[in-house]
């Protein structure tokens with residue numbers, strides 16, 4: 001598999017505040033990566049930096065072999081980055097179907113295929129964005145990113161605030177995207193259990209830098225390492 005994305009010693013932040021310190025990781029085509037870490041370590045800022053929404057003061061971001069460090073944000077979506085923001089940002093006064101078609105770009109993903117992935121959205125196709133449950137909004141946010149036909153899906157805490165049954169449905173859909181559709185993804189999560197189940201590789205951040213990188217399955221099986229970096233009682237989390 002060839003390299004899709006690389007952060008090469010990226011230093012970035014907001015204004016004069018530096019949040020990411022020489023952050024380095026890479027991702028191959030079709031691979032999925034979990035970004036883990038405690039509150040405020042820079043997980044969201046990593047995605048914001050990839051989308052061009054922060055001030056980069058060092059290092060470089062490579063996307064399919066090209067340096068995109070200075071590429072304007074709107075061109076990054078066109079380059080194949082599919083962003084699912086933490087706030088979901090569903091358009092409240094558009095219907096589900098309009099939310100999807102308004103961003104559509106040519107490619108394999110279309111209404112039929114996103115409705116196949118999330119049948120619940122087909123049922124709600126005529127409902128407005130503000131009439132959806134939190135889980136439906138999250139499905140719509142993911143489906144909308146898919147309609148841009150991305151090469152990489154960026155998911156920022158996709159399970160936050162959702163009921164366990166919806167979490168399982170979403171996790172299954174995200175796994176399908178990766179395993180059956182070969183779509184690369186980056187999943188930012190505070191809770192490692194699901195994120196590690198859904199991904200091939202994982203990095204753990206502390207104070208804006210990578211303190212652990214390796215296969216997700218190995219980290220999931222290493223309770224002392226999880227305790228050290230994340231301080232989680234992994235067995236105590238709901239299955």
Ligand SMILES: Nc1ncnc2c1ncn2[C@@H]1O[C@H](COP(=O)(O)OP(=O)(O)OP(=O)(O)O)[C@@H](O)[C@H]1O
Pocket residue numbers: 014017019037038039040041042043044045046190
């Ligand atoms: N727009 C902003 N302007 C200034 N500082 C910010 C901004 N967004 C985040 N920060 C700061 O950057 C640091 C990292 O925040 P970030 O949201 O990336 O962390 P995180 O690991 O995603 O945390 P969480 O899990 O709580 O979302 C924090 O100290 C935060 O206060």
